[in-house]
Amino acid sequence: RKEVEQDPGPFNVPEGATVAFNCTYSNSASQSFFWYRQDCRKEPKLLMSVYSSGNEDGRFTAQLNRASQYISLLIRDSKLSDSATYLCVVTLDSWGKLQFGAGTQVVVTP
Amino acid sequence: DVKVTQSSRYLVKRTGEKVFLECVQDMDHENMFWYRQDPGLGLRLIYFSYDVKMKEKGDIPEGYSVSREKKERFSLILESASTNQTSMYLCASSPSTGGGEAFFGQGTRLTVV
Numbered sequence: 001r002k003e004v005e006q007d008p009g010p011f012n013v014p015e016g017a018t019v020a021f022n023c024t025y026s027n028s029a030s031q032s033f034f035w036y037r038q039d040c041r042k043e044p045k046l047l048m049s050v051y052s053s054g055n056e057d058g059r060f061t062a063q064l065n066r067a068s069q070y071i072s073l074l075i076r077d078s079k080l081s082d083s084a085t086y087l088c089v090v091t092l093d094s095w096g097k098l099q100f101g102a103g104t105q106v107v108v109t110p
Numbered sequence: 111d112v113k114v115t116q117s118s119r120y121l122v123k124r125t126g127e128k129v130f131l132e133c134v135q136d137m138d139h140e141n142m143f144w145y146r147q148d149p150g151l152g153l154r155l156i157y158f159s160y161d162v163k164m165k166e167k168g169d170i171p172e173g174y175s176v177s178r179e180k181k182e183r184f185s186l187i188l189e190s191a192s193t194n195q196t197s198m199y200l201c202a203s204s205p206s207t208g209g210g211e212a213f214f215g216q217g218t219r220l221t222v223v
Contacts, residue, residue: 008150043200043214044153087152097166098143098202098212102152
């Protein structure tokens with residue numbers, strides 16, 4: 001079983017709509033959680049950290065559910081520029097070793 | 111502006127060659143990582159290093175080795191390149207406190223023929 005699992009998508013979203021997707025992780029001792037964004041043929045970049053109480057950054061909202069071992073990302077008022085692959089990332093130890101999911105592709109259409 | 115620089119964007123090597131991929135960061139980060147990224151599999155950790163001369167195996171270390179003689183430089187070595195090592199290789203660095211943001215290099219597309 002993979003450490004971090006994601007629905008690969010693609011999620012086809014009309015511009016202005018809301019899209020949400022989850023990521024599950026297998027290790028209950030996981031310490032930190034992140035969403036990264038990767039554009040086509042580019043390197044991944046941090047989108048946002050995910051905190052226990054949930055957090056928001058503009059149109060993006062991240063939630064963590066430790067009991068069920070999943071994190072979620074919600075994008076409101078989708079823009080064409082939101083089209084990308086969103087990578088769920090978990091750290092398993094205090095060194096900050098990152099474990100990546102395979103990514104969820106989001107395609108925002110006009 | 112923070113920078114992680116990988117020595118090559120594209121590389122073509124022959125089967126059996128010894129291949130060196132170099133990565134340099136200018137952020138004084140303790141942690142450095144090597145990942146490979148393949149379609150449908152995401153990023154898989156090959157090796158990581160949490161200090162100079164310190165290294166830990168990741169999920170797929172077979173066929174690879176690493177070297178970290180200086181804090182800013184982390185090298186990935188393919189001892190004898192094989193076609194199944196054709197992939198995108200990504201280097202990253204992060205500060206030592208767990209959960210710090212990781213910064214990636216632009217990637218090296220390696221093709222082994």
